[in-house]
Amino acid sequence: MGQTKTQKNIFTLMMCFGMVLGMTAYNMLLNEGFHSASIFFTNLFKEFWLGFIVALILDVFVVGKIAKGIAFKIVKPNKDIKPIKLILTISCCMVIGMVICMSLFGAIMIAGFNIGALKLYPLCIVRNFVMALPLNLLIVSPIVRFIFGKIFPSA
Secondary structure: OOOOHHHHHHHHHHHHHHHHHHHHHHHHHHHHOOOOHHHHHHHHHHHHHHHHHHHHHHHHHHHHHHHHHHHHHHOOOOOOOOHHHHHHHHHHHHHHHHHHHHHHHHHHHHHOOOHHHHHHHHHHHHHHHHHHHHHHHHHHHHHHHHHHHHHOOOO
């Protein structure tokens, strides 16, 4: 979304921020549970930033390019295609790519850079995909698109 490079970058930052925040909270709940709000939010604030940086780099330089290429082969953009069809296709391709990449990151963060991370990796993919797809399609994307539309009404 967005018409200029700056708008596209802002949209990407907003989407990445929302998805990483949601997925970090989800994974913390799975791995650590919820003992107290102050500890949870302190740890969320600490753990969020590294994941956000990694996710943003992957989104901009790897997954975003591949996902859009695949999406544009699935749904050929033209004036007859409804925008929602293209949005959903790109979103699904992005979720798949980011879950594959960020689940490896998460497994390494939990188990370290060893064979334990590779054993944990498939479970991370399944757990993360189950949450990431609805989080993206039903929560983050609509909220970000709404806020983005208010900031850039002509975009």
